[in-house]
Amino acid sequence: MRQRLTKRGEQRRRQIVDLSARRFATQGYHATSITDIVNELKVGKGVFYWYFSSKEELFREILLTAQHDLRRLQQAAIEGEDDPLRRIELGIRASLDWLGKHRHLFMLFHFAAGDERFSSMIRKGEQVAVEDATRHLKEAIAAGQIREADPTVLGHAILGVINHLTRVLIFELGEPMDRVVDETIAFCLFGLKASTCPSPASKGPDPSD
Amino acid sequence: MRQRLTKRGEQRRRQIVDLSARRFATQGYHATSITDIVNELKVGKGVFYWYFSSKEELFREILLTAQHDLRRLQQAAIEGEDDPLRRIELGIRASLDWLGKHRHLFMLFHFAAGDERFSSMIRKGEQVAVEDATRHLKEAIAAGQIREADPTVLGHAILGVINHLTRVLIFELGEPMDRVVDETIAFCLFGLKASTCPSPASKGPDPSD
DNA sequence: CACAATCTTGACTCCTCAGTCAAGTGTCTC
DNA sequence: GAGACACTTGACTGAGGAGTCAAGATTGTG
Structure with a gap:
């Protein structure tokens, strides 16, 4: 240093x-x-x-480097895409791609999230990621592409799905990458319902209450 | 012992x-x-x-007791409900309720998930929860209430949303319980899209295929 | 070459902590 | 009240790991 x-x-x-x-x-x-x-x-x-x-300093550096690397990839992936919803999808794909390629770093994130000494770094990283996503989510809401909801919540929900599905499907069940990517995106876009829904980008008319 | x-x-x-x-x-x-x-x-x-x-044995016991307690509550919550989709919703509500009331145990789950010695217990617990959910998801799919998809994946996706939103919104941002519950359910049901969808628990009419 | 800065060695110190144990106290039972 | 069993004490052991340091090796530079 x-x-x-x-x-x-x-x-x-x-x-x-x-x-x-x-x-x-x-x-x-x-x-x-x-x-x-x-x-x-x-x-x-x-x-x-x-x-x-110290050992702790080393670990912090590893985490930080990984976080920056992941973010760089996300931003490269969405660069030049105009459609906000599509940007979100590309961001999700990029994230999953990176996580799949750097499994050991994913494990470290996972450990760090549960340790008092490091969890604040993870939180900070997640916050940055969600703030990035929030911009696109707001745009997509304004364009009527997705339902009206707190974009921060949506961002975190997406993060939760990505993290969990990555861990379980890729790391524990050994599912193929592509399938997991598709399932993740499907869930984030449609949730449980909505194969029955009108096709993608209809204007949002009357919310229930 | x-x-x-x-x-x-x-x-x-x-x-x-x-x-x-x-x-x-x-x-x-x-x-x-x-x-x-x-x-x-x-x-x-x-x-x-x-x-x-040993210290480890103690911790294992704490985890196991908590897992059983949570599961008991989930099962009590859905008992007597016929509609499978509604059972899922009640299960989600019960889980969030329990997590909110036992925050310290939630923290322990979180730590345990990232530690090699205990992560298998967490995985097992999650598997049980997802298997429980899978039954209702399958029914709901059969009834055309939700889109066709691998119910295991759906279950894990829901789990991911619950865990992450609970941690971030309740523990870190101090959001009120009810709001988090509603947002979680909304996301799990509709994802980003589909405010335009038919209201929650309508009987499944015509599935697409 | 000289001499300075970078890099390397590995035994050593210090400390924390899980787990033990022999001896002691409290409580129940017949 | 006597013996059995449940519980408690707290000093002690042993393992292991983080971090130090004085001395030595290597490399870069003028």
Whole structure:
């Protein structure tokens, strides 16, 4: 952090980050000791503390990097799309895609969400994601593409579906990616009902109360 | 577990369970030591190990009891309701109700889901819940009340929405219970679209195919 | 080469915490 | 009240892990 790194130093640092992320994901954060990590790298313990001031700092960095990476992908995915509802769909697809490709990082998010030390980071990341989504949701509501509802709530509901379906279907049941993507989008758009509904973008007339 | 408990013993045991559950929820499982617990109860350490063989066993018991309690409430809530879609709705309401009333246990579920030692229990519990829901979902599909889709997926999607909205809206944003309940149900039924749909529990008329 | 900065070593310290145990107290039962 | 069983005590053990540090190796630079 504080000192300048040579090329060799950069490499070592990345080596530590990558290995740790994987071990944290497979064995768990608590079950992975610094000693484990440096042993696997066949280096002395001081090496770790040359690059990171603590295990916690390392983990925070892993999380933050992952969050930024995911967000970057989401934004790249929707770039240039005009239809707000379509942007949402593309965002969902991009997210699932990223999660599928970085399963170990998904595991880390999952762990972090349940740990007091890190849950605030996850919350912050989710908030950012929902704020991003909120913009498109508002537009879509204004355009009458989707029902009137608090866009923040909608955003979080979508997030909940993505997280849970990803975990259960992809990680635990080993379902194929595409199917999960389609099911997720179908549920987010239509919920349980509404195969019977009028086709997609009808103007919203009279809400019930 | 193994020995018979006197009334005094039962009381002590419950005392330990209750206090631990609360401390695990507020300070975190790892941050709560057995020493903490017995100190707060002003008893010797041996007391703990008279009633429980390990910290892990205690936590498992807390989880299991909570899961059973939640399920009991869900089943009581839908008992006697004929309409399958309505049963689902009642089940969702009951779940949210229970989660709101036992926030500390919800926190424990959340932690447990992200920890390798306990996540299998959570998965199992979720599976049971989804299997319960699946029965009603299948019926509802057969009756043409909801769209055709894999009921397991639908069940998990609902679970994801419940969990996430509960956490974010109730625990983090402090939204009133009723609003969250309504929003959750609305999202599960209609997704983003379909304010235009026929009102909630109409008898299933003509399915599309 | 010199000498400075980066990087590495690994034994060591410090601490926390789960779990044990031998000895003691309280309570129930006959 | 005597013996049995339930409960309690709290110092102790042992394991394990985070983080330190003084000394040494390697690399970059003038």
